[in-house]
Amino acid sequence: MTELRSDSRRMAGFLNCQAARWAAFGVFLAMAGALGWVHREDILPTKPAAAPVNAELAQCLAGRSGQIERMRADGVIDEAQATLFKGRAEALCWGRFGPGAGPPPPRRN
Numbered sequence: 001m002t003e004l005r006s007d008s009r010r011m012a013g014f015l016n017c018q019a020a021r022w023a024a025f026g027v028f029l030a031m032a033g034a035l036g037w038v039h040r041e042d043i044l045p046t047k048p049a050a051a052p053v054n055a056e057l058a059q060c061l062a063g064r065s066g067q068i069e070r071m072r073a074d075g076v077i078d079e080a081q082a083t084l085f086k087g088r089a090e091a092l093c094w095g096r097f098g099p100g101a102g103p104p105p106p107r108r109n
Helices: 002-015 016-039 054-076 079-097
Strands: none
Touching: 002 054, 054 079
């Protein structure tokens, strides 16, 4: 029983010493460094690469947007309709010329 007490006192004495505190601080620094390394993109994000320019997509968007603006200027449609038409025109252009756009799938009879 006395041996058990002396072992626990020795362990408590070691945990309270300066070397144990420095070791704990070293472990803390190592773990903080590892966490920083894992999340380096979140902490210091790199500049995103510019998307390649798709001339057909840009031309489609500009043409459709111009047509919608002319209709709105002529009073054919109001602002709410212009907003709706612009969203639909953008979806149409992205569907035709956006990334992953290709020929339509074959029809099944």
